[in-house]
Amino acid sequence: MIKRTIDIENPSYLRIKFNQLIIEQKKQIVAQIPVEDIGILILQHPAITMTQAVVISCQENNTVLVFCDSRRLPISVSLPITSANSLHSTILQKQLTVTPVRKKQIWKQVVQQKIIQQSETLKRFGKEHEKVALIARRVQSGDKSNCESQAAQRYWRLLFGDSFRRDTTLEGVNVLLNYGYAIVRAMVARAIVGSGLHPALGIYHHNQYNGLNLADDLMEPFRPWVDQLVFQLSSQDKFEINKDTKQVLLQVPAQKVNYNGKIMPFMVSCHYLIADLKRIYHDKSLKLKYPELDKPISC
Numbered sequence: 001m002i003k004r005t006i007d008i009e010n011p012s013y014l015r016i017k018f019n020q021l022i023i024e025q026k027k028q029i030v031a032q033i034p035v036e037d038i039g040i041l042i043l044q045h046p047a048i049t050m051t052q053a054v055v056i057s058c059q060e061n062n063t064v065l066v067f068c069d070s071r072r073l074p075i076s077v078s079l080p081i082t083s084a085n086s087l088h089s090t091i092l093q094k095q096l097t098v099t100p101v102r103k104k105q106i107w108k109q110v111v112q113q114k115i116i117q118q119s120e121t122l123k124r125f126g127k128e129h130e131k132v133a134l135i136a137r138r139v140q141s142g143d144k145s146n147c148e149s150q151a152a153q154r155y156w157r158l159l160f161g162d163s164f165r166r167d168t169t170l171e172g173v174n175v176l177l178n179y180g181y182a183i184v185r186a187m188v189a190r191a192i193v194g195s196g197l198h199p200a201l202g203i204y205h206h207n208q209y210n211g212l213n214l215a216d217d218l219m220e221p222f223r224p225w226v227d228q229l230v231f232q233l234s235s236q237d238k239f240e241i242n243k244d245t246k247q248v249l250l251q252v253p254a255q256k257v258n259y260n261g262k263i264m265p266f267m268v269s270c271h272y273l274i275a276d277l278k279r280i281y282h283d284k285s286l287k288l289k290y291p292e293l294d295k296p297i298s299c
Contacts, residue, residue, distance in 0.1 A: 002039075002253070002254055002265040002267055002268065003037060003038060003039025003040070003063075003253075003267060004033070004037050004038050004039060004040075005038075005039060005040040005042070005183065005250050005253055006021075006031075006033065006038055006040070006041050006042065007042040007044060007246060007250060008023065008041075008042065008043055008044055008045060008048060009044045009045055009072070009243070009246075010025055010045055011025065011045055011047035011048065012024060012025050012030075012045065012047075012048050012049075013025075013048075013049050013050070014048065014049070014050035014051070014054045015050065015051045015053065015054060016035070016051065016053040016054055016057050017032075019034060019035055019036070019057070020032050020033060020034055020035065021033045021034075021035050021038065021041075021054065021057070035057045035058060035060075035061045035063060036061050038058070038061070038063045039063065039064065039187070039190060039253065039267055040063070040064045040066060040183065040186050040187065040190070040253070041058060041063055041064065041065050041066065042066040042068065042074065043065065043066065043067050043068060044068045044072050045068075045072075046070070055078070058078070059078070059079075059080040060080070062079075062080060062190060062193060062194050063190075064077055064078070064079060064186040064187075064189065064190045065077065065078040065079075066182065066186050071175075071241075072241055073175065073178050073179060073182070073241065074178075074179065074182035074183075074186070077185075077186050077189060077212070079189055079190065079193045079199065080193060090196075091195070091196035091197060091278070092196070092197070092198055094278075094281065094282065095197055095198060095201055095281065096201070097282075098281045098282070101141075102281065102282070102284065103142075103203045103204070104141045104142030105141050105284070106203050106277075106280065106281075106288060107141075107142055107143060107203050107204045107217070108139050108140065108141050108142065108143060109287055109288045110203070110204070110217060110218065110220055110221060110288065111139050111143045111147060111148045111220070112136045112139045113220075113221040113288075113290050114148065114151075114220040114221040114223065114224070115132060115133075115135055115136040115139070115147065115148070115151040116133070116136050116221075117221050117222075117223075117224040117225070118132055118151055118152075118155045118224050118227075119132045119133040119136065120224070121155075121159065121224040121225075121227055121228050121231075122155065122158055122159060124228065124296060125159070125228075125231060127158045127159060128158055129158075131154060132151050132154050132155055132158070135147050135150055135151045135154075136151070142204075143204075148220075152166070159227065159231060160173060160231070160234070171239070172234075172239040173230060173234050173239060175239070175240070175241055176230045176233060176234070176238075176239065176241065176245060176249070177226060177227065177230050179241050179245075179246065179249055180226030180229060180230060180249045180252065181219070181223060181226055183226075183249060183250065183252055183253065184219050184222050184223070184225075184226060184252060185212065185215050185216065185219050187252075187253050187266075187267055187270055188215045188218050188219045188222070188270055188273075189212050189215040190270075191267075191270035191271045191273070191274045192214055192215055192218070192274055194271065194274075195271070195274040195275060195278060197214065197274065197277075197278065198214070199211060199212045199213070199214045199215050200212065200213055200214070201213065201214055202214045202216065202217045203217045203218075204217050205217050218273065218274075218277070221290050222266075225252065225255070225266075225293065225297055226249070226252065228296070228297050229248055229249060229251075229252070229297060229298075229299060230249075232248075232298065232299045233245055233248060233299060236299075248299045252266060252297075253265065253266055253267040254266065254267065255293065255297055256293075256294040256295065257269045257291035257292060257293055257294055258291060258292045258293070258294050259272050259273075259289070259291040259292075260272070260289060263294055264291075266291065269291040272289075272291070273288075273289070273290065273291065276288060276289050
């Protein structure tokens, strides 16, 4: 079953009763949801309070808590340490022994897939895409020639115009991208923790202050899917995070994808992706298999 994404945008009091998340607003219960059904819980309003039991219950059910800043944009996430995975220690030891050479080989596959998805996004909206697609073929182990950056420079200009600059601190299109990416990041991180892998141990990203390096690695090919929604929103002159635009971006986890010939929600496919990663960590004969959109993603 697809887990739900809950976004709380008003002052609220959260508590747990009989394994249900109780959401109270103005001393009235407005929602009652089984915690086990929640995949991502977004705490957007600064006047949200909750009991410790809410945090513990979310951790026990591998529910991602997403905290937002003063701009109502996701700023941090909370995940369980082990997700009650009984093999966590064994899996972690294997993760720690992945060689730098193997990591570079896997990163090549991730970058190629990202550039391919960027090309497909441009193609979908009638943009010139052939040159971006060609860059994917030139990616080397570890992307030592930085094809990812080369593709991005062409991609952003072709998709949003010559004046567009991707900057997380800017408003407009950038805010919508930030929000959509944060949802995908939380979803991938949740799958990583559920598998017993440690999200801080990345393939390419290695910032010592980032607890989600691996999620940042694996989500790269999914960014263009968010871009497709944001492009459609911007075409309708929608540039702000509000109830309507959030509703569009929050549909991403439930988007139908094709993974190895099976149709499933995007959120579910992330667990298959991570399981595949665990297999290929130490088997050079295998390649990382990414899901593909079953049909174009639309508002």
